[in-house]
Amino acid sequence: MSNNPDETPDHGYDRPSKSQVKRDMLALQDLGRQLVDLSSEKLKQLPLSEKMLDAIKLAQKTTSREGRRRQIHYVGKLMRDADADAIRTQLDIWENGSKQQTLAMHRIESLRDLLLRDDDALTGLLKEYPGADIQHLRTLIREGRKEAQANERLQAGQDPQRKHYRALFQALKALDDTQETE
Incomplete structure (x- = not known):
């Protein structure tokens, strides 16, 4: 050696x-x-x-x-x-899926749930996204809350309605996408 x-x-x-x-x-x-x-x-x-x-x-x-x-x-x-x-x-x-996409989706879902629970959350959202269509968001939040209340009264086996719940998510996702492109 x-x-x-x-x-x-x-x-x-x-x-x-x-x-x-x-x-x-x-x-x-x-x-x-x-x-x-x-x-x-x-x-x-x-x-x-x-x-x-x-x-x-x-x-x-x-x-x-x-x-x-x-x-x-x-x-x-x-x-x-x-x-x-x-x-x-x-x-x-x-x-x-990419980890960044997954994190972004979870963040948007949390934001949607917060908006449906808390009236003050919309003010915070508008500070973050000043160009957002406030009337459209208010309408989606109001309809999403009505939908959630109606879903609570459903009998077992009935399918819950999610139209406005999903529409609010899509609106928040569109806001997030527009902010990323700018």
Whole structure:
């Protein structure tokens, strides 16, 4: 054993092991399989080459089990040249939603519930969103409260009304969206 600090303990290998290469290839093949299961609308949003899109569409059309397996294997092979990290990130966002979007939705839901409970909350909202349509918001809040009271009197098994409850959420979401774009 030499005392040279430049030598690595992996006996001079500077490439990944054969097992690691195989694991990476299988991961790309699994990613390709996920892409084959996507709709064409979502596929258009991903950074895929024309060759890759054609291979995925062919795999989607193939009905024979063995033919589909081979085509998916080919898609996995083409994945070597694709930006797999960007694709994985987008798939994760579609599957789980982005954390920022989730937090924004929870914040809007809390704000809606506060507006339906507390009259003073509208004043705070108008300070945060000075360009908001106050009449429209007041109408939605008033109708949402009526809806909530009517839902409390429902018999078991009856479906609650949520029209104004949802409309208030959409109005708050639109306010939030307009503020983000400015």
